[in-house]
Amino acid sequence: MTLKETLAKKRFVVTTEMHTADDEDPRMLVKNLELVRGRIDSIAVPETEIEGVLGNKIQTCQILKQNRFEPIYQTTTREKNRLQIQKDLIDAHEAGVDNLLVFTEDYRITGDSLQEIMFFHVDMGKLISVLSDVREGHTVDHRPLDFRAEFFLGSGIESRWGKDVPVLELKEMEAMTEIGTGYFLTTPIFDLALFEKFMKQVSTFGVPVIAEVMIVRTAGMAQFLNRHFKSGLVPDHIITRLMRSPDKKKASIEIFAETVNGLKDLCQGVHIISIGGEEKLRHYLDEAKLF
Numbered sequence: 001m002t003l004k005e006t007l008a009k010k011r012f013v014v015t016t017e018m019h020t021a022d023d024e025d026p027r028m029l030v031k032n033l034e035l036v037r038g039r040i041d042s043i044a045v046p047e048t049e050i051e052g053v054l055g056n057k058i059q060t061c062q063i064l065k066q067n068r069f070e071p072i073y074q075t076t077t078r079e080k081n082r083l084q085i086q087k088d089l090i091d092a093h094e095a096g097v098d099n100l101l102v103f104t105e106d107y108r109i110t111g112d113s114l115q116e117i118m119f120f121h122v123d124m125g126k127l128i129s130v131l132s133d134v135r136e137g138h139t140v141d142h143r144p145l146d147f148r149a150e151f152f153l154g155s156g157i158e159s160r161w162g163k164d165v166p167v168l169e170l171k172e173m174e175a176m177t178e179i180g181t182g183y184f185l186t187t188p189i190f191d192l193a194l195f196e197k198f199m200k201q202v203s204t205f206g207v208p209v210i211a212e213v214m215i216v217r218t219a220g221m222a223q224f225l226n227r228h229f230k231s232g233l234v235p236d237h238i239i240t241r242l243m244r245s246p247d248k249k250k251a252s253i254e255i256f257a258e259t260v261n262g263l264k265d266l267c268q269g270v271h272i273i274s275i276g277g278e279e280k281l282r283h284y285l286d287e288a289k290l291f
Contacts, residue, residue: 003042003070003099004152007183007208013269014290015072015210016281017044018060030067032278037069039285044072044101044271058095065096072099072154077127082140085130093134093149101185102127103156104172128179152182159186159211160194165201177205185271188214190235192262199266208268213259215274215284217252219243253287260288 006013018029033043045060061071073092077085092100104127133140134149155176158169173184184202189195189211199209214234216222219242222234238255245251260270270290274281285291 001041002152003072004182006041007268010268012264013041013210014039014272014285015042015044015269016040016272016274016278017046017074018064018278019046029278030063030069032281033067033069035279035282036285039282039290040069041269042070042072042099044074046074047076058091061092061095061097070099071097072101073097074101074103076103078104080126082126082130085126086134086140089130089134089149089151090145092151093147098150098152099154100151101154101156128175131179153180154183154185154210155181157184157186159189159198161198165198170202173202173205173207177207181207183208183210183268185209186211186267188212188233188273189259189263190214190238192259192266195263196266210269210271211263211267212271212273213256213263215252215256215272215277215281216242217275217277218248221275253284256284257287257289260290 001009003013003015018033033040043064045057045064047057057073061073064071073088073095075085075088080088089100130140131151131153133142134145137145137148139145153176155173157173161169176184184205184207186195186209195211202209214225216225216234216238219239222239222242225233241255242248242251263270272281272284274284
């Protein structure tokens with residue numbers, strides 16, 4: 001069953017992602033995913049850059065398909081022109097990928113400033129026009145293509161707000177709903193009460209929401225994420241719990257399971273960020289009863 005079909009049946013979906021560097025064989029990572037076959041609905045392939053070297057997303061998507069996993073081609077619109085976005089979409093289609101996950105921001109909207117509103121309109125305009133062109137079977141400069149590219153579209157959104165979601169975020173969600181997005185994917189969720197308030201405000205769109213859940217294995221890892229990725233991403237109480245626990249692995253698995261079980265009544269799925277822990281993923285799925 002495809003991701004689109006699973007969401008349409010109102011099932012709780014489980015997705016994850018796979019990062020590969022240019023000099024890394026994706027087949028080795030696929031071996032780890034064999035341990036959770038049948039328990040993961042789809043696997044996103046983000047743009048990975050390590051020391052200036054981009055991973056081969058198309059090769060990774062193809063290898064996933066060859067091994068009977070459903071890939072999601074993930075891309076961003078920021079700092080890309082229409083031709084670059086078009087290339088992403090055509091590459092994904094030619095690789096046989098049906099799922100497209102788009103972020104109009106690179107972590108992501110932070111407010112309602114004039115600059116962000118301008119970025120938003122430019123990014124959305126580029127995405128909508130390119131999607132329309134490839135769906136109609138031609139390029140952005142109106143050269144005919146040998147195909148019409150249709151994708152099941154997902155959209156990345158910021159979800160750290162409670163009851164007061166910024167106007168710009170709501171406008172983005174509305175615009176993505178109008179062009180046919182099949183689901184929204186959030187930023188990492190740690191605070192269930194805050195997320196519940198967020199869900200109440202955005203439920204009017206009628207679009208399934210998949211919540212990111214990040215596996216944090218140690219306090220040091222959490223502090224690193226807060227320092228180098230996004231300040232305050234991992235709450236202090238999570239860091240303290242991991243720091244004080246005599247069994248770090250058990251604490252990490254319990255935190256994950258508690259978060260996932262709390263999300264089951266709030267949204268329609270989880271997207272698991274394992275950060276290099278794919279071989280241990282099955283233990284987290286077991287504790288969260290994701291079979």
